[in-house]
Amino acid sequence: MRIHVNDKDYEGDFDPNMPILWVLRDVLGFTGTKYGCGKGLCGACTILVDDQPVRSCSVPVGFAEGKRIHTIEGLENTPYRSLQMAWIKEQVPQCGYCQSGQLMNAVGLLKTNPNPTENEILDAMQGNICRCGTYPRIIKALKTVIENKEA
Amino acid sequence: MKQKSMVSRREFIRNTSIAGGGLIIGLHLLESCVGEVIVNPKFKDPLPLSENVFHQDGATSITDFLQIRSDGSIFVALTKYEMGQGVSTGLSAIIAEELEADWSKINIRYAEPIKDVANITGGSTSILSHWDLMRKAGAFAKSLLMATAAKEWSVYVDQCLAQKSVVQLLGTKKTLGYGQLAEKVVVPENYRELFDKVPLKYRSKFNLIGNRLKSKIIPDIVLGKHPYSIDLKIPGLKYAAIARCPVFMGSLKNYDDSAAINIRGVEKVVPIKGVVIDEATHVRDGIAVIANSTWAAFKGKEALVAEWDLGEKKNINPERFEKECYQLLEKEEGRQILVDEVVHEVTDYDDTISHTYEFPYQHHACMEPLNATAQYHVDSCEIWVGTQSSDKVIGNVEKHFGIPKENVKVHCHPSGGGFGLRYSSAYALEALMVSEAAGGDLVKMCYSREDDIKFDYLNPFELNKHTIQIKEGRIIGWNLKNVMDNWGGLSAWLYYDVPNRSANEIKVKGFTQMGAWRSVMANAEGFSTECFIDEVALALNRDPLEFRLSMLPANKMLTVNHRFKCNLGRLRGALLLAARKANWGVELSSGSGKGIAAYPYMHGNGYGAAVTDVSIKDGTISVDKVTLAIDCGLVVNPDLVIQQMEGGIIWAISAIFYGGTDYKDGSVQRSNFHDNKVLRINEIPEIEVHICENDEPKPWGVGEIAGPVTYASVCNAIYAATGKRIRKLPIDKELKLRENG
Ligand code: FES
Ligand code: FES
Numbered sequence: 001m002r003i004h005v006n007d008k009d010y011e012g013d014f015d016p017n018m019p020i021l022w023v024l025r026d027v028l029g030f031t032g033t034k035y036g037c038g039k040g041l042c043g044a045c046t047i048l049v050d051d052q053p054v055r056s057c058s059v060p061v062g063f064a065e066g067k068r069i070h071t072i073e074g075l076e077n078t079p080y081r082s083l084q085m086a087w088i089k090e091q092v093p094q095c096g097y098c099q100s101g102q103l104m105n106a107v108g109l110l111k112t113n114p115n116p117t118e119n120e121i122l123d124a125m126q127g128n129i130c131r132c133g134t135y136p137r138i139i140k141a142l143k144t145v146i147e148n149k150e151a
Numbered sequence: 152m153k154q155k156s157m158v159s160r161r162e163f164i165r166n167t168s169i170a171g172g173g174l175i176i177g178l179h180l181l182e183s184c185v186g187e188v189i190v191n192p193k194f195k196d197p198l199p200l201s202e203n204v205f206h207q208d209g210a211t212s213i214t215d216f217l218q219i220r221s222d223g224s225i226f227v228a229l230t231k232y233e234m235g236q237g238v239s240t241g242l243s244a245i246i247a248e249e250l251e252a253d254w255s256k257i258n259i260r261y262a263e264p265i266k267d268v269a270n271i272t273g274g275s276t277s278i279l280s281h282w283d284l285m286r287k288a289g290a291f292a293k294s295l296l297m298a299t300a301a302k303e304w305s306v307y308v309d310q311c312l313a314q315k316s317v318v319q320l321l322g323t324k325k326t327l328g329y330g331q332l333a334e335k336v337v338v339p340e341n342y343r344e345l346f347d348k349v350p351l352k353y354r355s356k357f358n359l360i361g362n363r364l365k366s367k368i369i370p371d372i373v374l375g376k377h378p379y380s381i382d383l384k385i386p387g388l389k390y391a392a393i394a395r396c397p398v399f400m401g402s403l404k405n406y407d408d409s410a411a412i413n414i415r416g417v418e419k420v421v422p423i424k425g426v427v428i429d430e431a432t433h434v435r436d437g438i439a440v441i442a443n444s445t446w447a448a449f450k451g452k453e454a455l456v457a458e459w460d461l462g463e464k465k466n467i468n469p470e471r472f473e474k475e476c477y478q479l480l481e482k483e484e485g486r487q488i489l490v491d492e493v494v495h496e497v498t499d500y501d502d503t504i505s506h507t508y509e510f511p512y513q514h515h516a517c518m519e520p521l522n523a524t525a526q527y528h529v530d531s532c533e534i535w536v537g538t539q540s541s542d543k544v545i546g547n548v549e550k551h552f553g554i555p556k557e558n559v560k561v562h563c564h565p566s567g568g569g570f571g572l573r574y575s576s577a578y579a580l581e582a583l584m585v586s587e588a589a590g591g592d593l594v595k596m597c598y599s600r601e602d603d604i605k606f607d608y609l610n611p612f613e614l615n616k617h618t619i620q621i622k623e624g625r626i627i628g629w630n631l632k633n634v635m636d637n638w639g640g641l642s643a644w645l646y647y648d649v650p651n652r653s654a655n656e657i658k659v660k661g662f663t664q665m666g667a668w669r670s671v672m673a674n675a676e677g678f679s680t681e682c683f684i685d686e687v688a689l690a691l692n693r694d695p696l697e698f699r700l701s702m703l704p705a706n707k708m709l710t711v712n713h714r715f716k717c718n719l720g721r722l723r724g725a726l727l728l729a730a731r732k733a734n735w736g737v738e739l740s741s742g743s744g745k746g747i748a749a750y751p752y753m754h755g756n757g758y759g760a761a762v763t764d765v766s767i768k769d770g771t772i773s774v775d776k777v778t779l780a781i782d783c784g785l786v787v788n789p790d791l792v793i794q795q796m797e798g799g800i801i802w803a804i805s806a807i808f809y810g811g812t813d814y815k816d817g818s819v820q821r822s823n824f825h826d827n828k829v830l831r832i833n834e835i836p837e838i839e840v841h842i843c844e845n846d847e848p849k850p851w852g853v854g855e856i857a858g859p860v861t862y863a864s865v866c867n868a869i870y871a872a873t874g875k876r877i878r879k880l881p882i883d884k885e886l887k888l889r890e891n892g
């Protein structure tokens with residue numbers, strides 16, 4: 001089977017039932033994508049599949065065949081690195097464990113809705129748990145990205 | 152290897168061992184915070200330049216605690232555990248301040264534990280305990296660099312000025328960078344004496360400390376490359392998951408692994424015999440599945456069929472247990488804890504008020520599930536783990552396997568949250584037991600989220616009964632009586648300035664294992680004390696703020712729990728600041744309420760106060776705003792303080808509405824984030840944090856201040872809005888109100 005991660009192809013004898021998360025982490029070594037719950041409840045494992053945010057713990061790798069996967073490791077090379085910059089500027093992360101998922105989910109949000117209102121932000125981000133409580137700063141950082149883009 | 156008496160100067164300070172040259176300062180960090188000297192044989196591989204590194208080879212952090220490289224980059228070995236509380240940034244700032252370093256040149260090195268130092272991170276004491284040492288290390292390195300520059304220019308040292316990693320010859324344009332100088336440092340004979348006597352900066356001269364410095368770890372985090380232990384990748388690695396006995400202290404009778412072994416990727420299935428190392432360190436009986444991916448190991452675990460002897464604990468019924476705890480409060484005297492120096496029995500009083508408050512079991516649910524990687528050899532072993540106490544990890548291994556301490560190699564990783572859970576670190580031993588059972592395989596053992604919740608070391612269930620006697624409107628006696636599930640002990644910080652303060656504690660043994668949970672005893676005690684004093688104020692027709700202030704004189708150090716001196720002035724200051732910022736006393740519309748609370752966190756000598764605004768919307772409680780004031784002494788980085796307060800408030804509101812646990816037949820019934828809920832982004836209040844101005848000479852603790860004042864101020868606000876008194880957590884946002892009519 002061949003999968004396409006961050007604009008590169010990876011060929012392998014993947015178990016098609018294995019969730020994308022574990023193929024990324026344990027087989028291909030993309031450990032930036034995190035395991036938090038394995039049940040689609042926390043968002044730590046969020047990646048983009050054909051530009052849609054997806055909980056990689058709950059989707060078998062077979063589903064991603066022929067589709068484009070994007071993970072945190074590739075974010076730097078996209079225009080959405082502005083999110084990473086804003087995360088640094090607002091000093092969002094504490095332990096950081098949820099943040100790959102937060103960032104990828106935010107990319108997914110901005111791809112479908114480049115100018116979300118505060119309520120739309122809250123709605124889109126409520127699937128991503130942060131146990132350290134960085135939520136106020138996530139909101140702030142997202143707002144700065146949105147405002148700067150408009151300017 | 153470590154022979155203090157035969158130490159040569161070159162091992163303490165050297166400037167040849169890093170690729171390209173540079174200056175290395177090694178410190179033997181003793182508890183007394185005195186620089187000592189250590190021999191360490193050699194550095195292996197040169198380190199990569201100018202970015203945070205995770206050190207996987209032989210050099211310990213003692214030998215190269217502080218490196219200044221010839222390209223000017225500076226590496227600080229992390230002597231405390233980073234779990235999201237920002238300690239790496241805080242500690243580096245202190246060194247950089249005295250070193251007069253360019254902040255942008257500072258990098259972090261995750262290091263191995265430091266021998267003979269208590270490698271423990273907890274009680275909000277990291278910055279506090281390393282304050283003097285970090286300063287000295289920085290100042291000492293600076294003095295060597297300045298002396299070298301002076302020699303180069305053939306001038307006196309006091310003609311030189313160090314600033315932002317550059318030494319300038321005063322009155323000239325001549326400069327030398329730290330990188331250039333580092334190579335040329337000649338270590339003086341009397342370096343020990345110089346180290347001990349090195350002058351430190353005055354507080355007024357600080358230019359990094361007190362500023363909003365950017366975190367040193369966030370750049371790695373946003374790239375997805377912060378080195379959590381769960382992300383470890385090393386050749387030969389296998390993955391393990393364990394099916395554990397569902398009831399604490401139960402045992403494995405039998406198992407059938409025929410289905411598990413047939414799962415694609417599963418390699419071995421081995422039984423694990425549990426062990427009790429101490430009160431807070433247990434490994435349960437279990438069956439470990441070893442596979443070529445975490446997923447295969449999880450699948451294999453699910454396919455196991457096990458027969459357990461569930462043991463005694465399965466008979467503990469939650470309702471009966473709670474009832475018995477309430478009965479014990481009445482029946483038993485309990486162990487007396489010293490609070491006041493003198494306590495007289497109070498017999499002559501007008502009135503007495505007494506209420507009991509219940510604080511439930513709580514789950515940690517750190518975002519990074521428990522995990523550790525280990526490899527067992529017969530007389531040595533290697534462990535990769537995120538732990539608040541590497542000393543405990545090493546000690547546990549020595550106790551269980553008899554491997555001598557010096558042969559236990561631990562690599563300390565930062566973690567995705569700790570909150571007290573990674574204190575006892577039995578999971579490190581557990582991973583090593585799996586490796587041993589599997590014949591020495593290198594295994595990464597990972598808890599599934601379900602395991603992480605079911606086998607959590609819970610915050611203990613606690614009842615706190617406060618009783619006061621009143622005469623002529625004043626409190627003349629205060630007793631706190633506590634029943635606590637088997638862990639820790641009552642703090643008994645009774646901090647209001649009233650006579651005859653006393654406390655008693657009764658220990659009970661509940662259904663499972665207990666552990667530290669952010670703010671530890673201050674959770675239940677802060678919640679109960681501050682809700683109780685609110686009730687007393689209202690019973691006496693006093694304003695809750697004014698009543699508190701009347702018992703917090705500005706210039707008093709009050710002895711609490713006979714060993715801590717509580718600075719009532721600082722607590723008073725925090726209370727006044729929170730009240731002023733939150734417009735305490737302003738009339739509110741009906742259906743809204745303000746609640747206030749104050750609490751000292753004596754382990755870290757920090758003081759907090761909060762005012763919370765709640766309103767009732769469609770019959771549901773809405774926490775609208777928390778205004779918190781903190782006095783944590785000298786502030787190293789205000790942004791980190793604010794971050795910790797935001798996190799602590801959100802943590803506490805999670806516990807108020809979603810905390811507790813559910814158990815049946817001795818086994819936790821919650822399993823994942825659908826039934827062990829935590830606060831989400833759309834549920835948070837507005838948060839405002841204010842830091843008290845003060846002239847304290849030292850930074851005090853921060854991390855655990857927010858919880859206690861949040862519970863109490865929220866519950867007091869709910870009373871103000873609804874007339875409903877909360878004496879038991881967690882609460883249901885709607886149900887409790889309906890119940891009340
Ligand atoms: S790990 Fe996928 S949603 Fe939690
Ligand atoms: S930053 Fe720690 S869980 Fe979000």
